Amino acid sequence: MPKIIKNGQLIDDDTRILILDESQAPEELTLAAGPVFVPFAVWQAHSGQLSGRADLGVWLDSHEDVAELVPDLDRIAAIALNFPKFTDGRAYSAAALLRTRYGFKGEIRAIGDVLRDQFFFMQRCGFDTIQPKAGKYSDAQLEEALASLKDFSTPYQAAVDQPEPLFRRAQRAA
Amino acid sequence: MYRYDPYDQKIVDERVAQFRDQTRRYLAGELTDEEFRPLRLQNGLYIQRHAPMLRVAVPYGLLSSTQVRKMAHIARTYDKGYAHITTRQNVQFNWPELKLVPEILAELATVEMHAIQTSGACIRNITSDPFAGVAGDEQIDPRPWGEILRQWSTFHPEFAFLPRKFKIAINGAKEDRAVIQCHDIGLELKRDAAGEIGFRVLVGGGMGRTPVIGAEISAFVPWQHIITYCEAILRVYNRHGRRDNLYKARIKILVKALGIDEFRRQVEEEWVFGKNGPNTLTEAEVARVAGHFTTPAYETLPADDAGYLSQHAANPAFAAWTRRNVLAHKVPGYAVVVVSLKDPSRAPGDVTDAQLDLVADWADAYSFGEIRATHEQNLVLADVKQSELFALWEKARAANLATPTFGLLTDMICCPGGDFCSLANAKSIPIANAIQARFDDLDYLYDIGDIELNISGCMNSCGHHHVGHIGVLGVDKNGEEWYQVSLGGSQGNHTSIGKVIGRSFAAAEMPDVVSKIINVYLAQRQDGERFIETVRRTGLDPFKLGVYGEAAVKERKQNA
Missing domain, CATH: 3.30.413.10 (Sulfite Reductase Hemoprotein, domain 1)
Incomplete structure (x- = not known):
């Protein structure tokens, strides 16, 4: 089974990420059983019937606004935020907003072009789950990549993982 | 000047370890060119025509003599014997070998230097007035604020992959010497009617393909709120700045497209959530950082040194140099000296390892051990006694560092x-x-x-x-x-x-x-x-x- 990172550990996970092709209308889709992240458009079309499914999450692309999910947040177990390219940094703000402004306590998963040298930033912005693309890393490489979560031990600024900046956390000598 | 405490040192040391591993993985083929590119850029490393180019950060342009000696050592050991001062007050080395860059960074870390965020689509080195602390027209010293914002922006997790680069400059004098109107965020330190310190904030200025003068987004942000205010600007930009076209990705394009009033509305709306939050600055933190920028132990001196005046009268070449390269200092009997890097035999802003060592020696002998780099690509010794100007000039002239053209046509x-x-x-x-x-x-x-x-x-x-x-x-x-x-x-x-x-x-x-x-x-x-x-x-x-x-x-x- 594929491995992902959850709360700093490797775990097995076979959640599918449903990607619609152009011919599929979200309204007409029938979902197979099993853990899955559905696109925001599918959630919008079927939220009545999908809500409450514990094995179902919603994924947003980087241009989609997390604010639109706010009315549904208490019915969603997990949200995945897509990095279409690892240089597209919008999902960092989206994750931070979900955690701090909208109080989302469920899983926030990084999907898409997810690389180990960004793990540290993802974790700081509130991602608790990290799923690199299938085949990007071997299990051994992913194990090794856990080290990147600990690149910096004492960051300066406040973020989701550390809500106080260093100048409030530590007594720094003048 | 600011000295690292164990927290600062650890962050820089951990950066060296991180980049060492990234470079190892790149050279081992585990990272593609495309994946390594932003990593190396956020460490100031470009792949250039002949070799990589390494840009080392000089926060708000301030250097110690120890740091300048280390630069000389790096130029001599890893490069071709010279360095280049950039228009962001940074230092560039043109010929390092990629595989040795982690070694260079490790050496820099021993003197509290790094190359963090000197390039890439992130918050860049913060620039300021090269005459901070000594200029007669200074109202508020910008250096503590530069350091506070440096720490806030270093490895900011939300803003490491912005649509494009992001430059902040701070000025605290009557005359702007930090080009704040041409920065993504330009900060002008000022006092309100009650005497409280704060910032006039400009946004969306810049040069590049589409030069724009920054627009005023706030007439006064009280000092406590400057970090949360900047975060609000950055978040609006990170979420809504264009990512489809590299040439339209700077914040100035977003500000133009929305108009400053709408952009301000969005920032204020965002700021409501951050304002008064944990990133609100405390008096203790500002005092801690400001405590590093104390006034040096100036002597009580006459406003005009008699020896200096007679040397000035007797030696036309010395007089020419003082006329251009020596500037007024706020303390009587002291002067600000521009060490010119515009000798016509070299590229503007270039400085050799031997010259760097000499400048470090002069800083120790004449200027409390500090040197500044200017965005106009010169060096500055900011606290020289008038009585020692002649001795300094003779040494500088012998080292081709006394070209008397500061502010003239050839000081380009x-x-x-x-x-x-x-x-x-x-x-x-x-x-x-x-x-x-x-x-x-x-x-x-x-x-x-x-x-x-x-x-x-x-x-x-x-x-x-x-x-x-x-x-x-x-x-x-x-x-x-x-x-x-x-x-x-x-x-x-x-x-x-x-x-x-x-x-x-x-x-x-x-x-x-x-x-x-x-x-x-x-x-x-x-x-x-x-x-x-x-x-x-x-x-x-x-x-x-x-x-x-x-x-x-x-x-x-x-x-x-």
């Missing part, structure tokens, strides 16, 4: 250009050197007076050509190098963007073109008028006439 800003930079369309250094060779008569330069000539080898505008009184921009025309000339740009409180005067020129024409421009100025100027004032008064027409001739101007007008 010049990017590394096509000789080094892979982004460049054209070379800049040979143009600079050719103009320096043409204007080698000091009396003539003094007669021309204050003038700023800035040269960029491409649209990215590292050479600040948009704000040069005379701006030169290298352009590519069918694979050939040409140079476009603009006039009327300026930095400072009256920042303006220069206007192109007409068709561009071949490299060989450039000294003549500058001569013609200067001749028009000398013919047109009225009593005591500086070059830029004449250009503002007359407009471009007399200059176009002087450069292109009557027939060409007429023809151009007919075709227009």
Whole structure:
């Protein structure tokens, strides 16, 4: 089974990420059983019937606004935020907003072009789950990549993982 | 100046370890070129024409003699014996070997230096007034605020992959010496009616392909809130800045598209959530950082040193140097010295390892062990006693560091250009050197007076050509190098963007073109008028006439 990172550990996970092709209308889709992240458009079309499914999450692309999910947040177990390219940094703000402004306590998963040298930033912005693309890393490489979560031990600024900046956390000598 | 505590040191040490591992994985083929690119850029490492180029951060331009000696050591050991001062007050090494860069960073970390965020689509090195703390017109010292914002922006997890680079500058004096109107965020320190410190905040300025003067987003943000306010600006930009087109990705394009009022509304709406939150600055933190920028132990001295005055009277070459390169200091008996890096035999801003060692020695002997780098690509010794100026000058002159041209035509800003930079369309250094060779008569330069000539080898505008009184921009025309000339740009409180005067020129024409421009100025100027004032008064027409001739101007007008 594929491995992902959850709360700093490797775990097995076979959640599918449903990607619609152009011919599929979200309204007409029938979902197979099993853990899955559905696109925001599918959630919008079927939220009545999908809500409450514990094995179902919603994924947003980087241009989609997390604010639109706010009315549904208490019915969603997990949200995945897509990095279409690892240089597209919008999902960092989206994750931070979900955690701090909208109080989302469920899983926030990084999907898409997810690389180990960004793990540290993802974790700081509130991602608790990290799923690199299938085949990007071997299990051994992913194990090794856990080290990147600990690149910096004492960051300066406040973020989701550390809500106080260093100048409030530590007594720094003048 | 700011000294690292164990927290600062650990972050820099951990960065060295991180980049060492990233470089190892890149060289082992585990990271692709594309994946490694932003990692190395956020560590100031470019892959250039001949070799990688490493840009080392000099936060707000301040260096200790120990740091300058380390730069000399790096230039000697890992490079070809010289370094380059950039227009963001940073230091560049042009020839390091990629596999040795982690070693260089480890060496830099031992003297509290790094290359963090000197490039890449993130918050860059924060720049400021090179005369901070010593200028007579200073209202509030910008350096503690530069350090506070440096720490906040270092590895900010939300803003490491912005749509594009992001530059912040701070000024705390009456005259702006940090080009704050041409920055993504420009901060002007000021006091409100109650005497409280805060910031006037400009946003969306910049040079580059689309030069824009920043717009005022807030007339006054109290100091406690400056981090949360900047975070609100950055978050709006990170979420809504364009990512589809590299040339339209800077915040200035977003601000233009929304209009400053709508952009301000969005920022204020965002700020509601961060304001008064944990990132609100505390008096204790500001006091802690400000405590590093204390006034040095100045002696009580007469305003005019008798020995200095007699040396000045007796030695015309010394007098010439003091006239240009020695500036007033706020403390009686002291002076600010510009150590010129504009010797015509070198590229503007270049400095050798031996010269760096000497400057470090002079800093220890004459200036409390500190050196500043300026965005105009010179070094500054900010606290020299008048009585020691002559001794310093003799040493500086012997080391070719006393070119007495500060603020004159040949004290130009010049990017590394096509000789080094892979982004460049054209070379800049040979143009600079050719103009320096043409204007080698000091009396003539003094007669021309204050003038700023800035040269960029491409649209990215590292050479600040948009704000040069005379701006030169290298352009590519069918694979050939040409140079476009603009006039009327300026930095400072009256920042303006220069206007192109007409068709561009071949490299060989450039000294003549500058001569013609200067001749028009000398013919047109009225009593005591500086070059830029004449250009503002007359407009471009007399200059176009002087450069292109009557027939060409007429023809151009007919075709227009």
